[in-house]
Amino acid sequence: MRSLLVFCLCLYGVWAKHEAYDGSAIYEVSVNNVDEIKYINKLENELFVDVFSHAMPGRPGQVLVPKDKRDEFEAALKDFGLLYKVVQDDVRKQLELEDKLLAAASARSNKNSSRLSFDTIHTYDEVDAYLEELGRTYPDVVTVVVAGNSIEGRPIKYLRISTTNFQDTSKPVVMMQSLLHAREWITLPATLYAIQKLVVDVTESDLVNNIDWIILPVANPDGYSWTHTNARFWRKNRATGFMVGDFCAGVDLNRNFDIHWSTASSGSVCSDTFHGRGPFSEPETKAIHDILAIHGSRVALFLDIHSFGSMILFGYGNGVLPPNALITNLVGVNMAQAIDKVKWPQNRNYIVGNIAHVLYDASGGASDYGMVAGALLSYTYELPAFNNNHNTLNGFLVDPAFIEQAGFETWEGIKVGARAAASYFNPSK
């Protein structure tokens, strides 16, 4: 009887976890010009459909549409003469497949190893324990720092990696972060891989000796935890109290920084790009602000790692280029080429460019703020969505087969960026 009850509860857990996506479908939408791009943006704000990736001519975008919006969405696309196809009719099946593949990979992994494996996606608690363990094992180079607490009280922890305990101010700093957007799970292995290479394997000793590193693997702990327990495609943090009954929650942290705040983002709580009550209203963005307030003048390279789309983007989000745009573009291209050289052939080459020119206007973004806070070079990485022909996982969903490769190939780009940024860094400035 008891085992039956446990079995029923487990089934309920699995069912409840993906309940929100029952009947949702993913559409691939093609565009030919700016008017059509703007039209999709308008639908995003009016229908609250979830744009997974923005369309551009020659590169269709993906949109998640809930069951009760599908008719309206299709009619709106037809009205405007836009071409579309349904690429996933049963999102819940995909989510269950991801659960199954990741659980199987996790069961196979070596639990006795002191390393965090690259065959599955680790939870906030697992990452947290790992950071602490690194701090204990490598006290001469690793310091665990709490930058603040999330709204739900989770510590926002980052590693300081330095052979001189951050005391040598003539050294440049490379700062990187992942999971500012909760659902972008494939970004976590990118920062964890960098940590492993710098601290455990020490394969490039110049990068550890000549550069100080700040690595923040889980920039949005509450949102990330929510994607594991309640809503896999959750993007924002878990701020509540904006509306009576908490009908909608969450601030898009990548629209909440104090750089052109609210000029190209949403004021609607229910939107996925809701910018919050004011710049730095959220503890998660405040934490990043505080890190940059201390180290900004030494930051030679700032990387905010997102997914998906295979892009290296730089500011500003309003299309105005920074004074060092030429060098920024050059280093971006060099990083992209380093990744393209080792990427899997079925994934496309990286695109490099200004975010507003390549994608769309966006205000309040982390990498834009990185620049005004002092970073010499600042980028948003959009890692690839690995599309495995053997199953239907793509977009934000992670095929375990791709996890280590995502870490490895991104590190190839980071190494190039870090060395270039260090060569341009002038400590007297």
Ligand SMILES: [Zn+2]
């Ligand atoms: Zn993102």
